[in-house]
């Protein structure tokens with residue numbers, strides 16, 4: 001048994017993060033102004049191949065700002081996948097609008113573009129796509145549908161920094177996109193968020209709203225009700241250190257996923273996201289789903305991993321199952337999301353994992369699946 005606990009996720013601070021944070025402290029620039037905010041925004045926008053990067057407090061408020069900038073308000077509907085972290089749907093509710101939930105594809109686990117059209121009504125204003133665990137959504141299908149119906153597309157790329165769809169970076173394809181830098185994301189600042197867009201007007205509105213609605217040319221003049229959704233210079237200093245090494249972070253995650261796939265390929269009863277051609281999946285998590293032939297419940301498998309000092313995390317409850325949303329989906333069913341959410345386990349996935357860790361996790365996972373099922 002390992003003496004070290006292996007968490008499901010952990011930030012990896014392997015670059016200039018500490019030096020930049022110390023610089024903030026040494027120079028007294030600890031608040032929401034300073035060079036690191038500007039540099040982090042510039043470097044992240046450059047990485048995504050977009051004109052504007054706007055830092056903010058976290059990925060949830062990034063979604064709130066994106067929807068406000070698009071004019072989403074009371075009476076509007078926004079199409080959202082049900083298999084996502086709850087923040088995606090909550091941001092719609094913050095605007096007084098209604099999330100309309102859609103089931104996912106069995107292979108990528110992303111919202112099924114083929115199920116969107118039937119959910120569009122005259123009230124629909126936007127579609128939020130989520131690149132789940134870092135696998136890009138089929139954006140061509142979503143963008144052409146949105147174009148035909150004159151809808152906005154928000155990419156919730158909280159889990160997908162650097163994911164590629166047909167050679168394009170996620171976060172550069174929809175009208176506006178959002179990222180999170182929480183501790184379990186592809187790169188992290190502890191808490192943090194970013195919006196990306198090529199649309200100058202949307203960028204202007206987002207900056208206005210996140211800065212308390214203050215006219216940038218007239219101090220303390222607030223033409224609209226805004227918010228304080230700023231990122232601090234210290235947070236951005238960590239972010240700059242992370243984004244300088246983002247290609248390394250992504251390559252490490254892909255390498256770890258390949259090890260899991262190699263180790264688990266011959267094990268019957270497990271499946272994982274199918275990577276589509278011409279995409280790059282960045283593996284915020286490598287996640288397995290226990291198929292019907294596995295004799296153990298998901299909870300038994302997680303408990304077994306824990307007994308071996310490994311954290312396995314259940315896939316989130318789908319939004320339609322949560323109390324603020326469940327009463328609004330009567331008569332609808334989401335069989336694919338229900339299956340993945342009830343049988344899925346996120347396995348440890350973070351840049352500082354070594355091959356021996358991945359082998360150990362794989363071995364502990366296999367030993368608790370019924371032996372007869374191992375090929």
Ligand SMILES: *Cc1c(COP(=O)(O)O)cnc(C)c1O
Pocket residue numbers: 058059060061084085087088130156158159179180181182191192193
């Ligand atoms: C993490 C996450 C968010 C929220 O980001 P925070 O920084 O935690 O507020 C939103 N959407 C998805 C899909 C996420 O995974």
